[in-house]
Amino acid sequence: MFDVHYYETVASTMDIARDNPRHGLVIQGGEQTGGRGRRGNAWLSPKGNLYQSIVLRPKTSQQYWGQLSFVMAVALGKACEECGIKNYVLKWPNDVLIDGRKLAGILIEGHNDFVIVGTGVNIEICPDDRAKIQDIIDISINDFRDLFLAQIEQFFTLWERDGFITIRELWMKRAYKLGEDIQANLKDRSHTGKFHNIDSDGFLILKSNNDEEMKISSSDIINWEG
Numbered sequence: 484m485f486d487v488h489y490y491e492t493v494a495s496t497m498d499i500a501r502d503n504p505r506h507g508l509v510i511q512g513g514e515q516t517g518g519r520g521r522r523g524n525a526w527l528s529p530k531g532n533l534y535q536s537i538v539l540r541p542k543t544s545q546q547y548w549g550q551l552s553f554v555m556a557v558a559l560g561k562a563c564e565e566c567g568i569k570n571y572v573l574k575w576p577n578d579v580l581i582d583g584r585k586l587a588g589i590l591i592e593g594h595n596d597f598v599i600v601g602t603g604v605n606i607e608i609c610p611d612d613r614a615k616i617q618d619i620i621d622i623s624i625n626d627f628r629d630l631f632l633a634q635i636e637q638f639f640t641l642w643e644r645d646g647f648i649t650i651r652e653l654w655m656k657r658a659y660k661l662g663e664d665i666q667a668n669l670k671d672r673s674h675t676g677k678f679h680n681i682d683s684d685g686f687l688i689l690k691s692n693n694d695e696e697m698k699i700s701s702s703d704i705i706n707w708e709g
Contacts, residue, residue, distance in 0.1 A: 531607035
């Protein structure tokens with residue numbers, strides 16, 4: 484399914500993928516000089532980690548493409564399991580953590596008839612407050628990439644065939660802070676409650692002390708310490 488093109492140094496794998504949006508194209512960079520994460524934040528991308536962007540043309544309606552961040556998170560978690568890494572959690576909406584430290588991030592960029600999924604996974608190096616694969620197992624960047632791509636193919640196919648229900652169930656089993664108090668900071672106010680669920684559109688469901696439920700979107704800012 485996937486056609487991997489490797490570049491030693493790129494500004495952004497997302498930008499290269501956008502210029503040639505063939506289904507299954509994977510742009511991998513040894514390092515990025517202009518990598519970016521959510522909200523346009525810079526993503527530091529030195530040599531030693533996995534930086535890739537994947538072009539997908541889902542048959543699923545465009546309104547559901549946001550679910551792909553959960554598909555990718557589940558796939559990444561399963562790739563970790565293939566390496567014997569069991570102690571990971573999935574942090575809504577798009578991070579993977581090991582022992583409370585960020586291992587990877589996922590960025591979804593939708594276009595008219597295709598979507599680009601960017602992932603950055605710490606393999607060999609990371610700051611002290613982050614996690615990396617080689618803290619736990621000695622595996623090369625490309626070997627982990629191949630495990631990850633195999634899982635993406637499996638779960639992308641499952642998602643296209645069966646919809647979000649199974650992906651959601653798998654994601655929820657590993658959900659970070661599920662059932663715990665968190666604070667959602669919206670544009671005009673803040674709300675505190677328990678992380679109760681995610682709905683069929685991927686919104687976080689916050690339940691207040693009086694059992695009122697509120698949908699929280701990925702554009703809102705979460706204080707995970709409540």
